[in-house]
Amino acid sequence: MEALSSLADGFAVALTFQNLGLALIGCFLGTIIGALPGLGPSNGVAILIPLAFSLGLGPTPALILLTSVYYGAMYGGRISSILLNIPGDEPALMTTLDGYPMAKQGRAGEALAISGVASFVGSFFATIGLVFLAPLLVQVALLFGPAEYFALFALAFATLGGVSSTNQAKAAFATALGLGIAMVGVDGQTGVPRFSFGEVHLYDGIDFLVAIVGLFALSEVFIFLEHRGDGSGEGKQADVGIGRITPSFAVLRRCTPTMARSTVLGFVAGVLPGAGASLGSFLAYTSEKAVADKEGTFGKGDPRGVAAPEAGNNAAAGGALVPMLALGVPGSGTTAVLLAMLLALNITPGPLLFQQNPDVVWGLIAALFIANFMLLAMNIPMVGLFVRVLMIPPKFLMPIVAMVSFVGIYGISGSTFDLMVMVVFGVLGWVLRKLEVPLVPVILGILLGNLMESNLRRAMTISDGDWTVLFASPLALLLWAIAVVGFVLPILVGKRIKRRMHMTEEEPGGATTTD
Amino acid sequence: MTNSALFARLLGGIALLGVMSGAAAWAFEPEQTECIAPANPGGGWDFTCRQVGKTMQDLGLVPGTMQVTNLAGGGGGVAFAEVVNKRADENDLIVAASTATATRLAQGAYPGNTMDQVRWLGSVGTDYGIIAVDADSPIQTLPELMEKVKADPSSVAFAGGSAVGGWDHLKVLIAAEAAGIDDARSVKYVAFDGGGEAVTQLLAGSVQAFTGDASEAKGFVDSGDIKVLAVLAPERLEGDFASFPTAKEQGLDAMGANWRGFYAPGGMSDEAYQYWVDAIGKTYESDEWQQVMAQSGLAPLDLQGEEFEAFVAESVAKIQEISREIGIIQ
Numbered sequence: 001m002e003a004l005s006s007l008a009d010g011f012a013v014a015l016t017f018q019n020l021g022l023a024l025i026g027c028f029l030g031t032i033i034g035a036l037p038g039l040g041p042s043n044g045v046a047i048l049i050p051l052a053f054s055l056g057l058g059p060t061p062a063l064i065l066l067t068s069v070y071y072g073a074m075y076g077g078r079i080s081s082i083l084l085n086i087p088g089d090e091p092a093l094m095t096t097l098d099g100y101p102m103a104k105q106g107r108a109g110e111a112l113a114i115s116g117v118a119s120f121v122g123s124f125f126a127t128i129g130l131v132f133l134a135p136l137l138v139q140v141a142l143l144f145g146p147a148e149y150f151a152l153f154a155l156a157f158a159t160l161g162g163v164s165s166t167n168q169a170k171a172a173f174a175t176a177l178g179l180g181i182a183m184v185g186v187d188g189q190t191g192v193p194r195f196s197f198g199e200v201h202l203y204d205g206i207d208f209l210v211a212i213v214g215l216f217a218l219s220e221v222f223i224f225l226e227h228r229g230d231g232s233g234e235g236k237q238a239d240v241g242i243g244r245i246t247p248s249f250a251v252l253r254r255c256t257p258t259m260a261r262s263t264v265l266g267f268v269a270g271v272l273p274g275a276g277a278s279l280g281s282f283l284a285y286t287s288e289k290a291v292a293d294k295e296g297t298f299g300k301g302d303p304r305g306v307a308a309p310e311a312g313n314n315a316a317a318g319g320a321l322v323p324m325l326a327l328g329v330p331g332s333g334t335t336a337v338l339l340a341m342l343l344a345l346n347i348t349p350g351p352l353l354f355q356q357n358p359d360v361v362w363g364l365i366a367a368l369f370i371a372n373f374m375l376l377a378m379n380i381p382m383v384g385l386f387v388r389v390l391m392i393p394p395k396f397l398m399p400i401v402a403m404v405s406f407v408g409i410y411g412i413s414g415s416t417f418d419l420m421v422m423v424v425f426g427v428l429g430w431v432l433r434k435l436e437v438p439l440v441p442v443i444l445g446i447l448l449g450n451l452m453e454s455n456l457r458r459a460m461t462i463s464d465g466d467w468t469v470l471f472a473s474p475l476a477l478l479l480w481a482i483a484v485v486g487f488v489l490p491i492l493v494g495k496r497i498k499r500r501m502h503m504t505e506e507e508p509g510g511a512t513t514t515d
Numbered sequence: 516m517t518n519s520a521l522f523a524r525l526l527g528g529i530a531l532l533g534v535m536s537g538a539a540a541w542a543f544e545p546e547q548t549e550c551i552a553p554a555n556p557g558g559g560w561d562f563t564c565r566q567v568g569k570t571m572q573d574l575g576l577v578p579g580t581m582q583v584t585n586l587a588g589g590g591g592g593v594a595f596a597e598v599v600n601k602r603a604d605e606n607d608l609i610v611a612a613s614t615a616t617a618t619r620l621a622q623g624a625y626p627g628n629t630m631d632q633v634r635w636l637g638s639v640g641t642d643y644g645i646i647a648v649d650a651d652s653p654i655q656t657l658p659e660l661m662e663k664v665k666a667d668p669s670s671v672a673f674a675g676g677s678a679v680g681g682w683d684h685l686k687v688l689i690a691a692e693a694a695g696i697d698d699a700r701s702v703k704y705v706a707f708d709g710g711g712e713a714v715t716q717l718l719a720g721s722v723q724a725f726t727g728d729a730s731e732a733k734g735f736v737d738s739g740d741i742k743v744l745a746v747l748a749p750e751r752l753e754g755d756f757a758s759f760p761t762a763k764e765q766g767l768d769a770m771g772a773n774w775r776g777f778y779a780p781g782g783m784s785d786e787a788y789q790y791w792v793d794a795i796g797k798t799y800e801s802d803e804w805q806q807v808m809a810q811s812g813l814a815p816l817d818l819q820g821e822e823f824e825a826f827v828a829e830s831v832a833k834i835q836e837i838s839r840e841i842g843i844i845q
Contacts, residue, residue, distance in 0.1 A: 046555075046585070049565065145721035146705075186590070188706045191622075191680035191843060198626055200596055203589035328734045329711035333555075339711075340562055343730075343811055350734015414586045415593060458705050462672045462721060 003131050010362025013060055014370055022057075022065040023367055027374045030072020035080050035386075037217045037401070039408045040089030040209060041073035041317075042333035047411075049341055059345040059360050064367040066341060067321075070334050071123060071368065074277070074317045075375050078115045078310055083108060083389050086217045086401065090208060091277035091313035093443055094285040096216070098298060098305025105301050108387045114247045114255060114303050115310040116379040120372060121259045122311035126267045126318025127368045134354070137271045137319075138326045144272055146458035147470045151479035152272070153452035156279060158487040159286040160441055170437045178445015181206050182453070189457040201417040208446045210409055210418050214425025215432070215439045217405045222430040224398045246380075247303070255307040258288050266312030270319020270332075277316035277332055278447050284312025290489065318368070325349055325361060543606060543786035548577045550777075551610040553594030555587045560611040562811075563775050567611075567639055567795075570804050576794045591616050592625040599632045603780045606787035609636060614682050614773040617827055621834035622680060622844050630831055633778040634788055635824040637795035639804065640813035642728040644686040644747035644771030645759070646673075649717055650740055657745035657765050660724060661694035668701040674722040676710035676731065680843040683710070686747060686771035687726045688837055690762060693769040699841040717741060728773050729756055730812030747771035752814055774816050774830075776823060792820045 013019070026048075033044035045066050052062040077092030082099030095115060102111035129137075144152070160175055184195045185205025196202035265287060266280035288308035289298045298305045316332075323329045328349035330336035342349055347357055354361050389397070409422050429439060456470075463469035471477055548571075550564040561583070568581035586594040591612070598610055610633075620630045646657060654660050664671045675683025684704045691702050705722055707713040710731030717725040718740055725732070725741065729752060735741045736755060745762040746752055747770050752759070762769040779791055796819045798804050808815070818826050838844045 042555075046561075141715065142719040145716065145719050186678060188678040188708075191678050200589035200592040200626055203592060203624075204587065323715075327711065327715055329715050330709075336709075343562065348734045348737070351738035351740055352734060356737075414584055415588060417588075417593075454706075454708075458707070458721075461703065461705050464669045464703075 006358060006362045007131055007366060009358070010364075010366035011369075013359055013363035014064065014366035019061055019064050019363075019367065020370065022061055023068045023371045024374055026065045026068025027072040027075075027371050027378060030069035030074075031076035031079075031375070031378065033069065034073030034076025034078075034092070035088045036404050036408060037080055037084075037086045037088055037213050039404075039411070040077070040333075041070050042337050043408075043411065044069050044073050045334055045337045045341075049337070052341070059342075059347055059357075060363040062341065062345060063338070063360065063364050064371075066338060067364060067368060068371040068374075070338070071314075071317060071371050072375060073334075074123065074314050075116065075119045075379055077313075078119065078306075079112065079386050082111045082115065082306070083386065084217075084220065084397075084401065086220060087212055090212055090443070090447065091281045091316070092309075093212065093278065093440055094281045094309035094313075095306060097285065097309075097440065098300070098302050101299070101301035102303070102306065103390070107301065108390060109383050110247050110251070110303065111301075111306050112383040112386055113380060114251065115306045116376065116383065117247070117252065118255065118259050118262070118307035118310040119314040119379075120376040122263045122266055122314030122316075123318050123368070123372050123375075125263045126270070126315040127365060127372065129267050129315075130318055130321055130368075131365055134322050134326055137322045138351075140268070141271055141323050141327065141329075143473075143475055145473075146455045146462065148473060148476050148479065149272075149455040150452060150459055150470060151476045151483065152279075153448050153455065155479050155483035155486065156282060156286075156444075156448055157452070158483040159283070159290070160444065167436070167438075170435075171441050174432070174437050174439065174441035175445045178442040178447075179449040180445075181211065181442070182446045182449030188454055189461065199417075201415065201421075205450065206421065206446060207418065208443060210422045211425050211446050212443055213405045213409055214422040215429035215442060217401050218422060218426025219429025219433055219439075221398050221402045221405075222426055223433065224394055226430075251303050255304050258292060258304040258307045259311040261291065262288060262308040262311035263315040266315030267319040269312070270316030271322045277313045277320065278444075280316025280319070281309035281313035282444060285309045286486070290486065321368075325353055326351065328353075543784065543790040545577055545607050545787075545790065547579075548581045548607045549584055549609075550581050551584050551586050551594050551598070551608065553586055553588075553591035553610065553612075553616075555585055559613060559615075559775065560591070561585060563611040563613070563639065563777075566807055566811075567777075567798055567804075570798050570801060570807065571794060573803060574797065574801055576797060590619050590624060592619065592628070595620075595625050595628050595633070598778075598780050599628055604782040605780050606783055608783075609777045609779050609791060611775070612778050613775045614830065615677070616778075617830045618680075618682050618685065618834050621831045622838050630827060631781075633781050634783055635827050636777040636779050636788070636791050637799070637819035637823045638774050638776035638816045638826070639795065639799055640808045641772040641774040641816035642730050642812065643752060643814055644683075644773065645725075645727060645729050645732055645743050645756075646687065646690060646745050646747070646762075647717070647725045647727075647732060647736075647741045647743045648723065649720070650742050652723070652742060654744065655742075656760075657690065657762055657767055658694065660744055661691060661696065661767070664691065664702060665694070665696055668698075668703060671724055672703045672705050672722040673724045673726050674705050674707055674713040674716050675726040676707055676713050678706050679704060680838060680841070681706070682771075682773060683713075683726045685834060685837055686769075688841060689771055690745070690747065690767060690769040692837070692840075693762065693767040699837075714741065728812075729814070733812050745769075748814065754809065754812075756812075772814075772816065774826075775813070776818075776827075789820075795819060 033039045048069055052065055077088035078095045080086045080088040081092045081095040082103050085096050085100040087093045087096055099111045184202055186193045186203045193203055262284035265284045269280035285308050320332045320335045324335040324339055330339045409418050459469055550568050552561040552564040554560045564583045571577045572580055619625055648654050673687045677683040688699045710727040714725055714735050716722050743759040746759050748761050751757055799817055
């Protein structure tokens with residue numbers, strides 16, 4: 001119960017007029033930053049660091065402002081995923097799979113509301129987990145060596161079949177493409193550049209944010225251009241309906257077990273340094289599809305397909321704070337920025353942080369709770385406002401999407417080279433959509449491929465090339481077992497679902513399902 | 516000034532506008548100042564830009580706020596190429612640099628670029644390297660660890676936050692060389708994404724030793740989770756690290772300093788160069804910066820102007836030598 005009294009002290013710190021105001025500003029800015037494609041939580045937080053400095057904020061208020069932005073962005077990312085089929089940030093990637101189909105069915109309002117509730121559930125329970133489990137969870141992070149990480153990523157790829165319900169071969173092709181793109185850049189284990197063609201811009205590899213914005217946002221613009229004026233094809237969005245603004249109680253109840261499972265999975269993924277929110281939302285979605293998708297409705301606008309990744313990625317955002325605070329190891333790009341901020345404020349995260357700076361830690365945690373309620377209160381009524389985006393005729397909306405994409409990407413790296421890479425990805429995305437190849441596995445390949453490779457190589461270096469090290473620990477064996485089950489089970493069960501799908505005569509195409 | 520001859524050579528024959536007297540006030544007035552951090556927000560370079568920019572603003576050395584631009588890519592290579600090719604004549608621009616910059620310049624990892632294409636301004640401190648093991652490890656001293664490596668190189672895996680050939684790796688090799696280990700390639704090094712991740716893997720028991728900067732390990736040293744075998748500094752550090760012996764004390768002449776500093780465009784005017792050298796010197800001396808250094812675990816390294824330039828040249832040469840030995844460059 002010591003945690004509770006500390007938390008009460010934390011609320012005393014957080015509940016000042018200034019801190020509440022900062023949380024409100026942070027939540028609002030974060031939601032917008034998250035919703036804009038290209039601007040994700042990590043650049044959102046980075047942009048606001050100078051603001052925190054120039055306002056002369058102390059450590060606690062500064063952290064409150066920045067973590068509110070962080071949580072806000074995790075909420076906001078879903079908005080453009082659902083309304084435009086463009087992920088606002090990388091963890092919102094999976095939300096496009098069911099969110100956009102829901103919007104196309106005229107249920108955009110419902111999708112936004114459900115995902116808002118799921119986001120709340122995910123981050124609320126993750127924050128509770130942070131309060132009570134942080135010291136324990138650090139031990140979990142220490143169970144993961146390179147071999148275990150490799151098994152974890154193998155598990156993620158083994159369940160990739162869940163992403164595209166229709167054509168597994170195309171999903172596999174898309175994954176391979178993503179993995180191939182992930183190989184570009186300097187190889188950390190030898191220091192040798194690969195596929196960089198002597199181009200210094202490629203030494204750091206392809207930034208997945210550039211890939212996401214190109215593949216999703218720009219290709220959307222290209223498809224609109226292709227169909228300009230004739231009102232057909234995917235670019236046409238004016239007929240996307242708004243629907244009811246609040247989800248029915250029955251739908252929420254159906255989503256409750258989904259949110260519960262996804263929160264746990266997402267939180268654990270967030271706790272593991274290097275895995276982060278994207279893996280959290282991904283695992284939440286694929287496992288939920290495996291567990292709950294008895295009718296084969298995932299990928300076609302199932303509310304649970306929206307709730308799962310949103311609960312997962314928001315829980316992961318809370319989980320990622322565990323290794324950052326307790327070990328000083330950032331679990332994601334955003335926590336890396338927060339970590340730098342902490343260091344700049346003379347706070348050394350690490351095993352002693354909870355003892356040395358209890359006011360900062362508990363004030364922060366209390367602020368997270370407050371931010372979370374603010375976000376829920378802000379997001380649900382604003383659903384009606386957000387969906388009005390869909391009223392904007394595509395001829396105005398698409399140029400805005402293009403503009404935001406270019407500004408966002410240029411804002412991250414300040415490099416025109418990245419803009420060209422983005423355009424290349426835009427064309428690639430357009431081609432892939434034409435071929436009905438799902439785009440999500442491409443991104444996952446880029447996102448997880450490097451991590452998977454470097455952990456394999458680390459494990460091999462440590463063991464002097466002995467492959468059995470990959471199966472040496474009970475945890476690794478467990479992960480491999482789940483991976484095998486996750487890979488084999490859908491093949492066995494899938495036949496039944498396939499038959500059903502043929503009966504309902506749905507068009508194939510996974511993430512890019514068209515009307 | 517005596518450095519005019521040096522610059523004339525370094526700048527590849529670019530004529531100097533005039534010879535300045537050391538006492539003269541600079542005629543240069545900065546306008547909209549900018550600091551390029553050649554990496555994404557959150558890293559060491561970003562920290563250097565933002566902290567120095569803030570200190571300069573507080574001290575009134577620059578007008579208004581210094582703008583920080585993140586120009587990531589190529590481990591700083593994108594920013595270096597940009598400054599050399601497109602912004603060579605700017606007077607209001609400085610760029611954050613560190614040992615990592617010198618390492619990549621030494622290894623030719625910035626294609627077509629060399630250190631004499633820019634002007635080196637000054638340092639703002641240094642982060643000395645450490646070599647540590649888990650608190651429970653039976654190993655007590657650096658020579659003991661190195662004996663173990665000598666006896667069976669595969670028995671000790673070093674984890675560090677930089678890529679193979681990067682600074683964390685080179686620090687181990689500098690220590691190994693001092694310990695008489697001839698085959699640098701036999702030393703097992705595992706690259707992780709940052710020092711924090713590397714320490715975590717040390718605690719998890721995946722690796723046997725950690726190589727990194729003192730500041731990266733501070734939290735774990737305070738908590739007693741790791742045991743610092745040696746500090747790669749000329750003398751003992753102050754504060755929390757005072758109880759840890761240097762490598763030199765243990766008979767291994769190994770030093771590894773990750774300095775932080777700035778360079779400026781090669782075509783910057785002498786007036787502007789002098790202005791920035793002076794501004795960095797004043798920043799370094801200020802109480803505010805001394806406090807930042809103490810907080811972030813930076814040790815003193817006070818070099819400006821030509822002294823700094825010579826220091827960078829020396830560290831580039833040294834790194835080139837080690838890199839050649841381990842086969843990173845031919």
